[in-house]
Amino acid sequence: MSNTWISVCEKISLSPNTGICALVDNEQVAIFWESVTKGLFAVANWDPIGEANVMSRGIVGSLGEALVVASPLYKQHFDLRSGECLELPEHSLKTWDVREHEGWVQVLATATSESEKND
Numbered sequence: 001m002s003n004t005w006i007s008v009c010e011k012i013s014l015s016p017n018t019g020i021c022a023l024v025d026n027e028q029v030a031i032f033w034e035s036v037t038k039g040l041f042a043v044a045n046w047d048p049i050g051e052a053n054v055m056s057r058g059i060v061g062s063l064g065e066a067l068v069v070a071s072p073l074y075k076q077h078f079d080l081r082s083g084e085c086l087e088l089p090e091h092s093l094k095t096w097d098v099r100e101h102e103g104w105v106q107v108l109a110t111a112t113s114e115s116e117k118n119d
Contacts, residue, residue, distance in 0.1 A: 005099070005106040014105065019056035019069070021045050024107050029096055030056035031105060032080060034067055041080040042096035042107050047071045049091055 008022035008031060016035035021028050028045035045053045050073030058069040058078075063086060068077040077086045083093035097108040 004109040005101065006109055007101075007104040007106050009105050011100050011103055011105055017060040019058060019060070021053070021056040022107065024096065025109050027094075028053050028056075029107055030058070030069070031098060031107065032060055032069060033105075034060055034080065036062075037067065039067070039080075040098045040100060040105060041067070041069075042098040043069065043078065043080060043083050043093040044095075046093070047073055048093070049076055049085070049088065050074055055093065 006024055009020060014020065014033040016033055019030045019032045021030055029042050030045040032041045034041060043055060045055045047054050050071055052073065054072050055069060057072045060069050062068060063077055066086065067080045069080055070077050076088060078093050079086065083095040085091040099106050
């Protein structure tokens with residue numbers, strides 16, 4: 001497994017609560033800068049329900065304590081931290097570690113899934 005941080009864009013290029021898409025290890029990754037927590041999040045751009053690469057176009061918000069992105073296709077909500085779909089938990093998005101480093105948004109090249117986090 002790779003542990004390489006990949007710079008995807010300058011932080012100043014991100015708009016709050018808006019996603020961008022980047023190619024990381026040949027996989028599309030949706031990256032969000034959530035404005036309330038000032039957190040960076042990275043999830044798969046592939047919507048497993050709508051079966052399209054569209055998650056970077058989703059709407060960022062919250063449901064209860066969960067920070068979410070709503071799919072632009074069928075509006076299911078995916079937790080930005082865990083990738084879990086709140087309405088259909090059998091579906092989830094891969095997640096990546098993401099950070100800001102010297103003004104750049106960087107994604108860790110190896111994705112993590114919820115099951116890997118619990119191992």
